[in-house]
Amino acid sequence: xxxxxxxxxxxxxxxxxxxxxxxxxxxxxxxxxxxxxxxxxxxxxxxxxxxxxxxxxxxxxxxxxxxxxxxxxxxxxxxxxxxxxxxxxxxxxxxxxxxxxxxxxxxxxxxxxxxxxxxxxxxxxxxxxxxxxxxxxxxxxxxxxxxxxxxxxxxxxxxxxxxxxxxxxxxxxxxxxxxxxxxxxxxxxxxxxxxxxxxxxxxxxxxxxxxxxxxxxxxxxxxxxxxxxxxxxxxxxxxxxxxxxxxxxxxxxxxxxxxxxxxxxxxxxxxxxxxxxxxxxxxxxxxxxxxxxxxxxxxxxxxxxxxxxxxxxxxxxxxxxxxxxxxxxxxxxxxxxxxxxxxxxxxxxxxxxxxxxxxxxxx
Numbered sequence: 310x311x312x313x314x315x316x317x318x319x320x321x322x323x324x325x326x327x328x329x330x331x332x333x334x335x336x337x338x339x340x341x342x343x344x345x346x347x348x349x350x351x352x353x354x355x356x357x358x359x360x361x362x363x364x365x366x367x368x369x370x371x372x373x374x375x376x377x378x379x380x381x382x383x384x385x386x387x388x389x390x391x392x393x394x395x396x397x398x399x400x401x402x403x404x405x406x407x408x409x410x411x412x413x414x415x416x417x418x419x420x421x422x423x424x425x426x427x428x429x430x431x432x433x434x435x436x437x438x439x440x441x442x443x444x445x446x447x448x449x450x451x452x453x454x455x456x457x458x459x460x461x462x463x464x465x466x467x468x469x470x471x472x473x474x475x476x477x478x479x480x481x482x483x484x485x486x487x488x489x490x491x492x493x494x495x496x497x498x499x500x501x502x503x504x505x506x507x508x509x510x511x512x513x514x515x516x517x518x519x520x521x522x523x524x525x526x527x528x529x530x531x532x533x534x535x536x537x538x539x540x541x542x543x544x545x546x547x548x549x550x551x552x553x554x555x556x557x558x559x560x561x562x563x564x565x566x567x568x569x570x571x572x573x574x575x576x577x578x579x580x581x582x583x584x585x586x587x588x589x590x591x592x593x594x595x596x597x598x599x600x601x602x603x604x605x606x607x608x609x610x611x612x613x614x615x616x617x618x619x620x621x622x623x624x625x626x627x628x629x630x631x632x633x634x635x636x637x638x639x640x641x642x643x644x645x646x647x648x649x650x651x652x653x654x655x656x657x658x659x660x661x662x663x664x665x666x667x668x669x670x671x672x
Contacts, residue, residue: 316583318603319594325606327359329613333637342634356491365576369516371459381463393456400659405429418431435502443614447502454504455511479512490562497562499520513573517581535626542575608655617644
């Protein structure tokens, strides 16, 4: 079994903090921060796409750890799904129970205890939204949709080759996305939170893993490449913004899908630079804090929606002197400090005992 790649943990940490940041920023009504004529807040809004980075990382990990298995077959499919379920479910089910209890008895939401829990048991969050326990759980549904897709690539690449299998599987999914958008028009909005809109991000991660396994690319001027990939990612972010989507009244979701694809390319490029770095990127992303936080990032992500709303209220009432972008920054840091021991406990009791069965291949 391949060893854990330390710089990936650094990227997981950045992705998790990005998600935490954007939720705090929005909770404080998206304050601006202008330095000269540049609005730094617009750049920091990339944190909203921490989830998209997670999808790219997931695509990378699934292919990196399983893509070289020449014996992957239909019989392997069930074992693969079982490992994924074993790896993700204990922490997720525990988080689901806590969210249901807190939502029902603290916030007095109208939860159905049984149906909401069963909805999460089968990872149907977002599908049938009335039973969605926490708004960020939709990402787990998309992950599972990918887990049912990637084995076909792993099986058929051993029969007809990687390129043909990749084009067949991911190309067909992208074609289905375009057809759905053209047919449904604006009604296709709900597909944003499904594999159809996000498949290119997983695909970009798969390509990055394939390139790494083949050791086929040697990049020079890595700092310039990093800048280029950051710019590409930001361009994708602009395409899914209100400005980008306004380019088409009826088929704006085409631009959204393209935007996700462009972001996937940018994030995959940054990921490839990170995992092949032996110098400064490796030092930055592989430091002890980043590695530790990246390792517990799954639990960090699961539980962050329990913590940050409380800290936002605390910051507003007791740190009211904070204004502008300082308020969400402080709120994010306090939330992260509280989330650290919570996530660490979850990791040690709900994740670590199952890592050997899950092959260390998730977020």
